[in-house]
Amino acid sequence: MILAVDTSLGTTVAVVDADGRTLAEASTPDPLGHAEVIGDLLAQVVRPGITHVVAGMGPGPFTGLRIGIAAARAFALGRGAPLIPIPSHFAIALDASADGPFAVVTDARRREIAVSVFDGVDADGIPALVRPTRLEKRGVELDEPVHETTELSAAALARVGARAIAAGRVLADAEPLYLRSPDVVQPGAPKRVSS
Amino acid sequence: MTGPLVLGIETSCDETGIGIVRGRQLLSNTIASSMDEHARYGGVVPEVAARAHLEALQPSIERALTEAGVTLDDLDAVAVTSGPGLAGALMVGVGAAKGLAVSLGKPLYAVNHLVGHIAADILTSDDRATAPLEYPTIALLVSGGHTSLLHVRDLTTDVELLGETVDDAAGEAFDKVARLLGLPYPGGPQIDIASADGDPRAIRFPRGLSKASDMAKHRYDFSFSGLKTAVARWVERAEAAGEQVPVADVAASFREAVIDVLVTKALAACEDRGVPRLLLGGGVIANRRLREVALERAAAAGVAVRIPPLSLCTDNGAMIAGLAAELIANGRGPSTLGFGADSTLPVTEIQVSPA
Numbered sequence: 001m002i003l004a005v006d007t008s009l010g011t012t013v014a015v016v017d018a019d020g021r022t023l024a025e026a027s028t029p030d031p032l033g034h035a036e037v038i039g040d041l042l043a044q045v046v047r048p049g050i051t052h053v054v055a056g057m058g059p060g061p062f063t064g065l066r067i068g069i070a071a072a073r074a075f076a077l078g079r080g081a082p083l084i085p086i087p088s089h090f091a092i093a094l095d096a097s098a099d100g101p102f103a104v105v106t107d108a109r110r111r112e113i114a115v116s117v118f119d120g121v122d123a124d125g126i127p128a129l130v131r132p133t134r135l136e137k138r139g140v141e142l143d144e145p146v147h148e149t150t151e152l153s154a155a156a157l158a159r160v161g162a163r164a165i166a167a168g169r170v171l172a173d174a175e176p177l178y179l180r181s182p183d184v185v186q187p188g189a190p191k192r193v194s195s
Numbered sequence: 196m197t198g199p200l201v202l203g204i205e206t207s208c209d210e211t212g213i214g215i216v217r218g219r220q221l222l223s224n225t226i227a228s229s230m231d232e233h234a235r236y237g238g239v240v241p242e243v244a245a246r247a248h249l250e251a252l253q254p255s256i257e258r259a260l261t262e263a264g265v266t267l268d269d270l271d272a273v274a275v276t277s278g279p280g281l282a283g284a285l286m287v288g289v290g291a292a293k294g295l296a297v298s299l300g301k302p303l304y305a306v307n308h309l310v311g312h313i314a315a316d317i318l319t320s321d322d323r324a325t326a327p328l329e330y331p332t333i334a335l336l337v338s339g340g341h342t343s344l345l346h347v348r349d350l351t352t353d354v355e356l357l358g359e360t361v362d363d364a365a366g367e368a369f370d371k372v373a374r375l376l377g378l379p380y381p382g383g384p385q386i387d388i389a390s391a392d393g394d395p396r397a398i399r400f401p402r403g404l405s406k407a408s409d410m411a412k413h414r415y416d417f418s419f420s421g422l423k424t425a426v427a428r429w430v431e432r433a434e435a436a437g438e439q440v441p442v443a444d445v446a447a448s449f450r451e452a453v454i455d456v457l458v459t460k461a462l463a464a465c466e467d468r469g470v471p472r473l474l475l476g477g478g479v480i481a482n483r484r485l486r487e488v489a490l491e492r493a494a495a496a497g498v499a500v501r502i503p504p505l506s507l508c509t510d511n512g513a514m515i516a517g518l519a520a521e522l523i524a525n526g527r528g529p530s531t532l533g534f535g536a537d538s539t540l541p542v543t544e545i546q547v548s549p550a
């Protein structure tokens with residue numbers, strides 16, 4: 001039984017069984033307020049028998065994204081369950097029906113979008129990522145048909161996780177898919193205060 | 196000694212603090228700091244701090260459990276800082292605390308960081324058996340994030356904010372003046388070293404919000420940005436005149452101005468409120484000169500000073516666990532799960548979203 005948690009867009013949590021059937025799902029599409037809602041959503045789906053915890057690793061606005069990852073890791077720690085990091089776009093790709101390559105697109109703020117190109121599923125039933133996730137200026141012409149969304153399903157994320165576990169594959173690093181460095185500038189010389 | 200076994204999570208600034216207490220007994224105080232990562236920016240960068248919290252949380256929790264010799268199943272409750280602090284940093288702790296509490300099916304207490312600093316003083320350990328904190332007390336909390344003067348009548352029910360900084364926190368002022376003098380980050384210890392051979396009376400820098408005309412509105416408030424500007428102006432004037440800047444004297448005089456205004460206002464609060472007790476907390480309490488001046492002038496004023504061990508003065512999870520344990524001991528129920536991070540949480544909100 002797998003619990004999946006994702007806060008890369010709205011806040012979504014779900015529990016699926018080993019066959020990928022959804023046992024419970026709780027979500028809000030609100031792109032803000034992840035910290036406020038994550039506890040109640042988890043409490044709605046939580047049950048005994050969770051063996052794995054899947055965390056959606058983004059891309060997504062950093063502040064919100066981290067809340068789900070922190071919650072998923074802590075939940076896994078509490079149950080002694082392994083944490084399976086999965087890029088959030090895989091959940092969107094699993095639910096998208098397309099022939100041939102298509103681009104999963106989500107908002108990345110600052111007039112940018114996060115783009116991942118998929119083409120069907122591979123032998124393990126996992127969406128086939130054919131171009132690594134990247135940032136693009138909003139409005140740019142993409143080569144592939146665009147599948148843009150502001151929501152994703154934690155149940156789909158859990159199913160990708162189930163297939164990754166079954167195939168013994170690792171789809172993401174332990175760290176979030178930030179795609180951007182923290183934009184801080186190193187201070188120059190102190191500014192003069194005298195005129 | 197018995198009491199509820201509580202794990203506290205603190206992520207309001209640049210320290211990831213995990214603490215475990217049993218009642219008032221300290222079992223673990225684990226701190227992972229991202230201070231080094233902020234050094235080249237000359238101050239805490241919120242996004243850098245938040246990333247570091249996410250990385251440090253799980254290993255810190257595991258380390259704290261090992262140190263305390265307990266398991267997660269043993270816990271009676273989980274506690275977390277809801278605010279005040281850096282919003283994005285706080286949210287990492289809030290997310291983790293909720294995930295942990297729901298996973299374990301344990302009650303969760305969301306508490307106030309500043310009141311946590313006061314709770315640090317009630318914790319005891321094998322090498323520290325303190326007399327209980329007496330009420331009421333005035334508390335002066337000084338760090339890189341806050342400078343607050345509180346009137347504490349009861350830790351779990353009655354804390355009043357008397358005053359706070361209207362601009363920079365005292366710790367920030369140390370960082371900024373250190374940079375101005377070409378000293379590295381964090382500024383506090385550097386200013387201390389530089390001050391060693393300096394004359395604290397060499398230059399009379401201004402004491403913020405200390406004029407008679409400020410007293411009506413800002414009797415207990417602090418301001419350090421004017422002081423920082425005064426130091427900058429003094430240094431620029433000396434440089435323009437082709438003089439060598441006497442770094443030791445500037446550092447010592449600046450430090451004395453900060454300390455003077457902190458201690459003067461804290462003791463004024465003690466006198467005005469008729470409270471002969473002063474509790475010091477926050478990372479800047481590490482400053483030896485501040486402790487010296489506070490102890491000396493408090494003794495002259497007949498005020499007893501309490502200072503928790505330094506490891507409990509800087510931001511830490513043990514004080515958060517300790518505050519929650521006190522709430523539990525006083526029969527208070529857990530917080531409901533709908534709370535968030537509140538970067539400006541008022542000190543009167545000791546527990547956030549109680550049921």
Ligand SMILES: [Zn+2]
Nearest residue numbers: 338340477510
């Ligand atoms: Zn603090």
